[in-house]
Amino acid sequence: MLLFARTAGTSTAQIQLVARDAQRDWTPALDAQVRRIARAVLAADAPPVITGIGNAFHVPGALPGEGETQIFLTTSDQRPVSLSILRRPGEQPRWAVALSEIVDEAAAPPPRGSLLWYRLACALPAAMPDRSVASMAATDAVIAREDYQFVLRALGPCGRSPQR
Incomplete structure (x- = not known):
């Protein structure tokens, strides 16, 4: 599974899904896509929001x-x-x-x-x-x-x- 979540409240021990559909079945293609986008978001030259x-x-x-x-x-x-x-x-x-x-x-x-x-x-x-x-x-x-x-x-x- 891939989870798209954030910390819940002040506790880092709990997470909350960012949306109802933020839990996805893992596939190699989805894994590669998420990794590619995450690398791009973290890059110094990431396009702005x-x-x-x-x-x-x-x-x-x-x-x-x-x-x-x-x-x-x-x-x-x-x-x-x-x-x-x-x-x-x-x-x-x-x-x-x-x-x-x-x-x-x-x-x-x-x-x-x-x-x-x-x-x-x-x-x-x-x-x-x-x-x-x-x-x-x-x-x-x-x-x-x-x-x-x-x-x-x-x-x-x-x-x-x-x-x-």
């Missing part, structure tokens, strides 16, 4: 259907995280996540099942808040919202549905 969406902007390109959207995320420790979505005519949109203030051309979506993937897929809200696009022109706000939905679809469901 995502707490929400800050501001966003969309800049149309020179050609119809071309443009770039940037969505700045909020984090528990105020470290920068942003999503970039690039649209080009006749191509599928591309997106990437950046963990610094500089968006590198080599930035890419996080691998599915990685800590960063979980932090995005499990924490991002289902819709972009109105305040995030309040300063944009209406047409740019519509595109930014569409781009955000594109990222959510690309991430896919969190797959974690804790029962409290």
Whole structure:
């Protein structure tokens, strides 16, 4: 069995499951996944905990259907995280996540099942808040919202549905 628990009260001799489904049957695959994520959480360069969406902007390109959207995320420790979505005519949109203030051309979506993937897929809200696009022109706000939905679809469901 794998247990996901915390200490109960002030006693370190007792533990409490973090959710009703926090006791799982052990499998080699689940064991490997938990170990990989635990190592990532403890790493000095672990991605921050995502707490929400800050501001966003969309800049149309020179050609119809071309443009770039940037969505700045909020984090528990105020470290920068942003999503970039690039649209080009006749191509599928591309997106990437950046963990610094500089968006590198080599930035890419996080691998599915990685800590960063979980932090995005499990924490991002289902819709972009109105305040995030309040300063944009209406047409740019519509595109930014569409781009955000594109990222959510690309991430896919969190797959974690804790029962409290």
